[in-house]
Amino acid sequence: MAEPVLEVGGLVKHYPLTQGVLFRKQVGAVRAVDGVDFTLLKGETLGIVGESGCGKSTLARLLVQLERPTQGTIRYRGEDITGLSGRALKAVRRDIQMVFQDPYTSLNPRMTVGDIVGEPYEIHPEAAPKGDRRRRVRELLEVVGLNPEHVNRYPHQFSGGQRQRIGIARGLALRPGIIVADEPVSALDVSVQAQVINLMERLQDEFDLSYVFIAHDLSVVRHISDRVGVMYLGKIVEIGTETEIYDHPTHPYTQALLSAVPVPDPEAREHRDRIILSGDVPSPTDIPSGCRFRTRCWKARERCALEVPPLAVPEEFRTATGPAAHDSACHFAEERRVVPPEQSAG
Structure with missing residues (x-):
């Protein structure tokens, strides 16, 4: 090591x-x-x-x-x-x-x-x-x-x-x-x-x-x-080895990013799992409560607005030994391949 x-x-x-001219105050x-x-x-x-x-x-x-x-x-x-x-x-x-x-x-x-x-x-x-x-x-x-x-x-x-x-x-x-x-x-x-x-x-x-x-x-x-960290609104939301992030992403934002990567092969493009996010990126002056990705996430639940998800191995993967068992800041993390295997190497 x-x-x-x-x-x-x-x-x-x-x-x-x-704001203010003579007496400036932080707002x-x-x-x-x-x-x-x-x-x-x-x-x-x-x-x-x-x-x-x-x-x-x-x-x-x-x-x-x-x-x-x-x-x-x-x-x-x-x-x-x-x-x-x-x-x-x-x-x-x-x-x-x-x-x-x-x-x-x-x-x-x-x-x-x-x-x-x-x-x-x-x-x-x-x-x-x-x-x-x-x-x-x-x-x-x-x-x-x-x-x-x-x-x-x-x-x-x-x-x-x-x-x-x-x-x-x-x-x-x-x-x-x-x-x-x-x-x-x-x-x-x-x-x-x-x-x-x-x-x-x-x-x-x-x-x-x-x-x-x-x-x-x-x-x-x-x-x-060798390793990749994915950032969203000032935080790392998923981090792992190159294989873990690209072939076995568990955070919805990472999956959406990967699905937007251009695929040159027309046949492989038809089988790509394209994810279209709704809404815009929130302003860094007004971060959403709980999970900062929840306003654009299709998995968002009440818990996402109340609790900040820790950057850790998700609970459902803690007993596993495969590549999906890496740090991901999501309450409802699940593995999802969005790019065909032969195209995932970019």
Whole structure:
């Protein structure tokens, strides 16, 4: 069993809503992340999926301390890093790096590629001797599949896929243990997506990395992830191995997400169990009582409005040993295959 490198417990991020000009008072809060728990193991890729607005990107910023949590803890290798600041926080940030979603806006257009990739060495000079940094930058560019001779070019001279490779090289500069990838391929063409995903898998083995991989594309997440967590309105509602989530989903929301994945085979498409959800996603400023998915769920009962379902193995599966016995936050969880077996791999 691999050791845990990141342990997240009860993580919450609420953004206050205020009104008034001279005397501002809080009248509510946007509950972007509302109690997230998970563990990331050494060398593992944990995928986080969910609809836009469910809190995935906020979770990513919390993990790298770009945002301060309202409450909860983040432990890195057993140490609570939630309240760190100054030099202590700077040291931890060296080990937890981020790859951003947009390869166009995440790179400074006024800096050369060599300066962008080498900038971490200016912030952490102990990571590389000053006279050795240019060589390190060239090596990193070569590792991510770029021409080291292009070190003096600017971001606008590269394609989207190449820019994302530059972002990955920058993330690798300090040899981190964890990389938080916030939708790193969503802005890229499908063929380029595959190249970047394959690159990240190769780098994971080469640099002994652990990934938190955030995306809304279920097929991409399945391709790279060892475990998958499904988020809805700021909470993880189901988490398990790739096989458990994709082939044996037990939460209604996960089943609805999987049923919306495009199926290229026309014959298989006819046999797909399509689930159409009613209503819209509730506002994160007004979360429903009990189960937050109940307003769109076809299984909703009175109990769903009164009790918050825990993220645990459902009672009916606790004596089982099959793949359906994984954590799912639903009072009436049941296994349901919504994608034909031959198509479920995406």
